[in-house]
Amino acid sequence: MSSYLQVAExxxxxxxxxxxxxxxxxxxxxxxxxxxxxxGLKYRNPESRAMRGVRLVEGRLHPPENGWGACVYYCVFPxxxxxxxxxxxxxxxxxxKRMETKLKCSDLIVLGLPWKTTEQQLREYFETFxxxxxxxxxxxxxxxxxxxxxxxxxxxxxxxxxxLGQRHLIDGRWCDVRIPNSKEGQIQxxxxxxxxxxxxxxxxxxxxxxxxxxxxxxTDVFIPKPFxxxxxxxxxxxxxxxxxxxxxxxxxGVSVHVSNAAPKTDPNSRAYTGVGGSxxxxxxxxxxxxxxxxxxxxxxxHYQQHHGAPGGxxxxxxxxxNQGSMNRGNLDMPNLQALGITGQAGAGSxxxxxxxxxxxxxxxxxxxxxxxxxxxxxxxxxxxxxxGNLQGGQQQGAAGDTGPQGFNNQAAPTxxxxxxxxxxxxxxxxPPTATGQGGGLFNWGLNQGTTGGGGDASQGGxxxxxxxxxxxxSWPQRGKQQExxxxxxx
DNA sequence: GTTGAGCGTT
Numbered sequence: 168m169s170s171y172l173q174v175a176e177x178x179x180x181x182x183x184x185x186x187x188x189x190x191x192x193x194x195x196x197x198x199x200x201x202x203x204x205x206x207g208l209k210y211r212n213p214e215s216r217a218m219r220g221v222r223l224v225e226g227r228l229h230p231p232e233n234g235w236g237a238c239v240y241y242c243v244f245p246x247x248x249x250x251x252x253x254x255x256x257x258x259x260x261x262x263x264k265r266m267e268t269k270l271k272c273s274d275l276i277v278l279g280l281p282w283k284t285t286e287q288q289l290r291e292y293f294e295t296f297x298x299x300x301x302x303x304x305x306x307x308x309x310x311x312x313x314x315x316x317x318x319x320x321x322x323x324x325x326x327x328x329x330x331l332g333q334r335h336l337i338d339g340r341w342c343d344v345r346i347p348n349s350k351e352g353q354i355q356x357x358x359x360x361x362x363x364x365x366x367x368x369x370x371x372x373x374x375x376x377x378x379x380x381x382x383x384x385x386t387d388v389f390i391p392k393p394f395x396x397x398x399x400x401x402x403x404x405x406x407x408x409x410x411x412x413x414x415x416x417x418x419x420g421v422s423v424h425v426s427n428a429a430p431k432t433d434p435n436s437r438a439y440t441g442v443g444g445s446x447x448x449x450x451x452x453x454x455x456x457x458x459x460x461x462x463x464x465x466x467x468x469h470y471q472q473h474h475g476a477p478g479g480x481x482x483x484x485x486x487x488x489n490q491g492s493m494n495r496g497n498l499d500m501p502n503l504q505a506l507g508i509t510g511q512a513g514a515g516s517x518x519x520x521x522x523x524x525x526x527x528x529x530x531x532x533x534x535x536x537x538x539x540x541x542x543x544x545x546x547x548x549x550x551x552x553x554x555g556n557l558q559g560g561q562q563q564g565a566a567g568d569t570g571p572q573g574f575n576n577q578a579a580p581t582x583x584x585x586x587x588x589x590x591x592x593x594x595x596x597x598p599p600t601a602t603g604q605g606g607g608l609f610n611w612g613l614n615q616g617t618t619g620g621g622g623d624a625s626q627g628g629x630x631x632x633x634x635x636x637x638x639x640x641s642w643p644q645r646g647k648q649q650e651x652x653x654x655x656x657x
Numbered sequence: 658g659t660t661g662a663g664c665g666t667t
Binding site for chain 2: 274276278279282303305308314315316317318340345347348349350
């Protein structure tokens, strides 16, 4: 007795009737079967005339309060197509200046899957984020029993980015998605952050966010204080960031200039410029990097392993292009890719096949020692795009879930910004910890050379062992100590 | 039949 609802690709398009499940929900997979690439649904609220998003939870689209009704629902697609429909495309420099290589997806490993999760379920879960090209659960050849991990591949880089930016509640367990070791270093790394020059004091963060959002999802905006006539905008999609570089845009009547966010050195300060290593495909080994990190990780084994890949970008530009490979075998090495330090896609580092827009190619910053300040700077710069995002408005509590693993955190922006369970209580994240060190690297690093902000790192508790939750709640707020480390000039 | 850090029979 399944009912049907009408779905069209967009307003004005011919609707198709899709069957809802017995519980009234519509499977995203059902939707995607008719509209490949869709990541959600919306409909026009007859009263407000505004579009409303349909709740999406674990691959299931939930009907509005009064059921699906007779109205027509429209597909929501990942933002990557956004720019196409943007009306101010006269500015074609951006388009011609596409990156040479399209950002490619790589397989992603999904760790921590419940034993019972099937490939189908895995797929359905991740379809929430975009088209899933492949989903597999690794099983014991003899018993057929799942090994508790699997692989997925997305059709769009943005979906991949989103997925990497958070942890996932799949079938009752929190799972991690990462770039597999085998793929590490083979993926593109492109900065998500752009530098906005010629800003006036009149241009506030909100203005920038609003303006640039039309090109793609903005995950962070940073305006130095006191006023310095520039700002940074971080996009979820590095491609969007890249496409804007070199352009002039008019915001509040002011012509601002967008360029690559590249730090400059100030020899007189402690400010280092380039930070962040990335691993290209090379194998030069900046052992120094293992220093501070290793130091931390020595006592903080899995610290922050799970928080998402920050979406920043600038940091990488210092060294990224000629940085060798990170030591893959270093077990003391935390999941830097998740931190955006090493260059996992989108987190940060520079694509190996990108030109060096700042002409910094000959700088061998890889040889620089990496101090805690550098780490902090790296985090500052690269880092907090997505984290900021997590702290921002879109977050949703993960179903008030206190999963079997015993925590309930997770702000989880979903593919289209809906979904999740808005009604769910957003509890403070459980403090991290494998080692009880709470704030882990973040606080540690930041406290080395700044005036705090980070701090706290409430100790404790946590879920010892693996799967330390994201400490969304008490991470240092962004924007406080950036100036302490990095100095930018236009 | 159990388990919970890891890294993919092709």
